[in-house]
Amino acid sequence: MIIGYARVSTNDQNPELQVDALKKAGAEQIFQEKFTGTLRERPELSQCLRMLRQGDVLIVWKLDRLARSLKDLVEIVQDLQDRGIGFKSLTESIDTTSSGGRLVFHIFGALAEFERDLIRERTIAGLQAARARGRKGGRKPTLSDTDIKKAAAMLLDPSITKKEVAEHFRVSRTTLNAALKRIADT
Incomplete structure (x- = not known):
């Protein structure tokens, strides 16, 4: 048919x-x-x-x-x-x-396959060139290093909860935990 x-x-x-x-x-x-x-x-x-x-x-x-x-x-x-x-x-x-x-x-x-390969190669080359100039890819951190240090200092006070610190910096607890871990790992 x-x-x-x-x-x-x-x-x-x-x-x-x-x-x-x-x-x-x-x-x-x-x-x-x-x-x-x-x-x-x-x-x-x-x-x-x-x-x-x-x-x-x-x-x-x-x-x-x-x-x-x-x-x-x-x-x-x-x-x-x-x-x-x-x-x-x-x-x-x-x-x-x-x-x-x-x-x-x-x-x-x-x-079509050749075109896909070229696009992939250009993307990789562009990322490598950006890294060589000191640029990192990805999303900008929600909390600056200074904010993370302030949050860590606030958490030393046993009367302040992580939820309160997260609300203060207008982020989720998950974001706060990830930022604190990032600073602890460095």
Whole structure:
């Protein structure tokens, strides 16, 4: 069975162009929705993907109608391929039911993996460069070293509880305990 999927991003867009192209390509059933592509959960797409069976073919008008990113696209098509389902994109002329189409799609997958590796390498290099300049990553401590020393001094008075000290510095007891431990460990 040939199943089509059409998506437009806003309510004022019209999916008719996509639907007409999918029908012309032989789609026997078409799932349509008006949802931004940035949302991971799209009900019609989820239903469409659940309905597909081995031997079926999913067709879309354009690749960006199916997925939010190249990574997302590769994951969806790989899942289809693992389940024995073909995939076609009309605009880009990709057809994973043929060996040439699978090759093109594997190249896309390799590019997506390469892109992820580059991003990871740049992130690591940026963090190392920041550390070399003396910058530490992460969130700034809620309590300064001076505040922690004041809190420790306050806790020497047996009439003052940790809860009261935490309220005084407007932090939770957990935050106060972690700060006191951090100072004790140094």
